[in-house]
Amino acid sequence: MSIHNLEHLFHPRSVAVIGASERPHSVGATVFANLHAGGFGGPVYAVNPKYRALDGRPCYRCVAALPEVPELAVICTPPATVPGLIAELGERGTRAAVVLTAGLAHASGARRQTRQEAMLGAARPYRLRILGPNCVGLMVPGLGLNASFAHASALPGKLAFVSQSGALTTAVLDWARSRQIGFSHFISLGDSADIDLADVLDYLGSDPGTQSILLYVEAVRSGRKFMSAARAAARNKPVLIIKAGRVPEGAKAATSHTGALAGADDIYDAAIRRAGMLRVHSTEEMFDAAETLARARPLAGERLAIMSNGGGAGVMATDALILGGGRLAAPGAGTVAQLDAALPPTRSHGNPVDIVGDAPVERYLDTLKILGADPGSDAILLIHAPTAMVPGSEIAMALTGAPAAASRPVFTCWMGGDAVSRARQICRNAGLPTYDTPEQAVRGFLQAVAYGRNQELLMETPPSVAAGPEPDSERARQCVRAALAAGRAMLTEPEARTVLGAYGIPVVETRAAGDIDAAVAAAEAIGFPVAAKIMSRDITHKSDVGGVALDLQSAAQLRQALERMQARIRAERPDARLDGFTVQRMIIRPGAFELILGATTDPVFGPVVLFGQGGTAAERIGDRAIALPPLNVNLAKELVGRTRIAGLLAGYRDRPAIDHDALYQTLMQLSQLLCDLPEIVELDINPLLADSAGVLALDARIGVAPAAQPGAARLAIRPYPKELEETVTWRGAPLLLRPVHPEDEPAYEAFFAAMTPEDIHMRFFCMIRQPAHSQLARMTQIDYAREMAFVAIGAADGGQPAILGEARAVTDPDNLRAEFAVAVRSDCKHRGIGGLLMNKLVAYCRARGTRELVGTTLATNTAMLRLASTSGIHVVRNGQPASDGVELSLVLAQPDAGDATPRNGSRPVAI
Incomplete structure (x- = not known):
């Protein structure tokens, strides 16, 4: 319910x-x-x-x-x-x-x-x-x-x-x-x-x-239900959340680095970020942030220009900004020249801009105008300390009436008590964010920045990238089934490599050997130098017991190293079973970074993906970030960007940047693996070598357990439902009917461009010359748990694939009613595309258990009325003028006893 x-x-x-x-x-x-x-x-x-x-x-x-x-x-x-x-x-x-x-x-x-x-x-x-x-x-x-x-x-x-x-x-x-x-x-x-x-x-x-929603949360029971509701709400208005229980009582027991690194609070943080909400850490911060987001204009960037009538206050604000991870704007040469001409020569020449304590109202306005025109600044913080020269209320009155205040988002700080209380009230009444201290003002700005970043994750369109190799999921499943049939909770290292290889993740050539003689033979077949490791179902971290030997140049060195491993394990871990050894080609890639990619399963939010700095000290370094799958290119990029090592991966001095596309592709393939194989509960790739030549997994560990539900069902965010793709024959040519996905935004732009103004008006009840990015993002980045949009992809003019039509249904949270709409390219109308899409949409909603499809169209939309009559849709004509809407309804299932009219009994509206 x-x-x-x-x-x-x-x-x-x-x-x-x-x-x-x-x-x-x-x-x-x-x-x-x-x-x-x-x-x-x-x-x-x-x-x-x-x-x-x-x-x-x-x-x-x-x-x-x-x-x-x-x-x-x-x-x-x-x-x-x-x-x-x-x-x-x-x-x-x-x-x-x-x-x-x-x-x-x-x-x-x-x-x-x-x-x-x-x-x-x-x-x-x-x-x-x-x-x-x-x-x-x-x-x-x-x-x-x-x-x-x-x-x-x-x-x-x-x-x-x-x-x-x-x-x-x-x-x-x-x-x-x-x-x-x-x-x-x-x-x-x-x-x-x-x-x-x-x-x-x-x-x-x-x-x-x-206007805004404030949440105090101790625990979430259903990850998918919460994420669907939170993402829907956050698209409409600011949602701020305090999550209690940030520090765990004790360390989490885990068999992998990922399990140890991915704390519950990190996972909640990832969920909050993915939902487009803003996390705060106190009730005071919550109400400050609510006021900031209600008053502040959306930021176009993250660079803050600070102006103050006192040097000390500007320095305090700068300290708070930098310590909080913010960016100080760097005014351009032209801006500096204008400031030099407008301000006393005694001012500090830089950002923060000191307009000096004797500043009259005109100096505030001149400085604001200059900074507002600076291309290197995205927002302005104005700080005022009381002086005897001019009352703060006069400055506030002039500020709120100045056109310059509209050029950039402005945050104001009126330091003091009674002397500036009137100025604060004037700014609040004018809708300007207002604070008592520089630190509080900077915190408000940084909250606006964080909120903007999270909202961008809801609105970004992933760039087109070369598709990765089609995964051999059946090959991976065979390895998992074999381990479970043998009663094992961990795959062997060769099995783990097979699973990764099946999903296109580059792995180093590795061979398994049951004893030392077999290991030597495997090394001679691969070619020296080699690396050798123990295989044991009882030892998780091989290096902890000396179970790894690198750069072995000969058979004698290899034999000697393996004998030492055997002796040490018998002495230190007599209870551990030694199943054999693995031998792999020794990879020498000077300058390559050691990274960790992993996954673990949270009881609330299901599988999560981890990325960070790898190696044997990964847990001690603690440089990692968490994200919820499924991932696309932008989400993978954002995940990497939240780590400290990301700055090094971009290259420095004579060290070139890594192949970021290869890294992002690997993260997406890992995400797909988690969607497809519900038996995988824990995974480590550590280290994953990354350099300008690409990425390569040197070591992998995968934990498995019998699946309680299908792979996609355990994710907090329903992934793209590839199983709904269908190719039909249309007018002698193939036509792909599939769910929309975020990468379709450019195709949607072309779709609208190919529609006449009259057809757009029929679909949206208004005139849209060119939909804004935010509108297109909402149409292409949907929550498949609550909404479905099928697009028809076929050859358009010039033979290039294009969107020829779409059918969309948005279901209420109870799955009782779904509001639907259909649109077809103007040059493809009356050719059966609308019927194909509508039939697919009806079948999907019926299979989901949706009880009724409802919609509204104009009485003059003869094409839609004709489609309705052939699709079994009931048309309700109310005798109103032709410009009014006509209600459409298709009952898919009978309501249960006790059901009432859905919320507010509202009439359906066009979507």
Whole structure:
């Protein structure tokens, strides 16, 4: 379940408090009082058999006695009563409840069923949604709804706050009230037995009264559900998150470097970044960031110019910027010359720009104008300390009315107290981000930078790259099956190399040998020099026991090295089984970097990919970055760029840059391997040599386990569904019908260019000369878990492959309804492409269990109406003018009993 019936929770017309009381300081008394004190406009009913009246209002003995069906119920009764009350409410017709009661995890009855399980079982037949149990409740200040036992009510505003911690909920409420911060929603999730973080994100992401979403998260249960909801919400508005539990209690036991390096917090960080959200580390940072993102204009870059009426403040800001990983703008020669002409000669000649303490208003505006025109600056930080020469309010008034303030995003810092309070208020009213200290201002700028980077990951279009070799997945599966059949949790080194080779990852020539004589024979066949290693299912890190020997020049050296290995293992690890040796060609690539590529499996987010500096000291160096698969070129590039070694890989002094394309291709092949083989739970490639000649895996280790679900199903982000590709014959030529993917953006540009303005208007109900990058990104970078777009690829004019048509369906989070649309190139209309795409889309939605396809088209769109009539789509004509929309509907499955109209009962709109 997701947003189904949540409108009854967040926008109820009536509320019943089950367990309302007159006992001072009790939960029932507090909730009842809060609902009346908040100014809620609908009726509030008290239910408690102990009373006839409460606070001069009627009190009803049970749910059945209420004069009407309460749209929302708030339950404050003992745990044993909750399942029965939920059943009564569901039967009466209530569709949402807040359960404040704690202690429902206790098992009771002969079946040893917990009361929480009984509660959910009672709610299920009626699809009654439950917030909690064990929560503080919720507030919707705009409605005057305070269905909580919090000590104070929230102020109305545009921020939504959602917390998995009850204690933090009340603390943040108190903190926000003291700073006059208001909320659209204030929600305590409690134990999230039914309504969870993803459900609330889905609802708030499309709520018009919510400008930003603030989350306090302790744990996520379903990685894919959370990622789909978070990515959808983050495309619409800023989502900020505090993730608690950053430091683990103890080290994680793992059989690979990757498992040891990929801590749970790193994985959450990767998920937050991939979802386009912004992570902060304190409630103060959260509200600062919310204000920054609400006020600041989007940044075009990351270079900050600083201007100040005092040198010290500028230096403080510079320190904070550099220590925070930011970039200081370097003004061009022309900019410096203009500043020299406009400012006193005593100023410091550089960035930060010191306009000197006696600066009049005109000097502020002149400096702002010059920096705003500088091509080397992306944003400006203006710092002002109070002086006797000119009041800060005069500067602020001039600043907010100056055209120069619109040339670059401007951040303002008014240092001091009462003397600059008016200036701060003027800037806030004008929509300029405003801060009290230079450090706070720089932190706000860096938050805007980080948020912009994360949003770019949602909007970037991967460049075209040469496709890697088609993987031989069956060959890789044979190795995995053999290991599992033998009861092994680790592949042998030769098996691991076979798996990597099957996916086009370059590996060094290696041969396995059962004993020393066989190893010598293998080395002579390969040719000296060679490297030799032990094979043991009981020893994970071979170098720890002297199980690696390099640059062996002869058979005698090899034999001597292997004998020493045997003797050492017998002495230090007598329990370990020695299965033999591997011999490989000695690779001599001077100047090559040792990298580590790996994968591990997180219980929440599934497989994750790791990249960093490799070698035997990889764990101690700790230079790594984590990403969620699937990866494309841009995501692989971003992953590499987050490590310290990335700067060296670009080349320095006489050391050339590595072949980055080869590295990115290897990361993508590794990602594909994880998508295809669900049995792989852990993987190390360490070291992976990288230089200008390419990459080469020298050592590999792969852990396996029986698969609980298909490969793609275990990923937090559903990968490209290649299995849906289909080639059909169209007018005597092949036509590829396949899901859209991010690399299609250039083809979509050509698709729109080939459509007439009239056809574009028919599809979008508006005129679009050329869609913006952000629009094209949203059309090509879709969440396959919730949306599907099939494109028809065929030969266009000139014989080049092109998009000839598309059919798209966007499903609601409950998979009840999908809004669909179809478009065909203007020069390909009336040739059957629309029908082919529509049939494929209908079959896909039906297989997914979607119940209804809905859409809207213009009454004048005869082509769409004709397609609808041949596809079994019901056309609803409402007799309105031809310019109005005509509703289209295709029922795919019958609704279950108890289903209600989807949220708000809204009419479908064009997509």
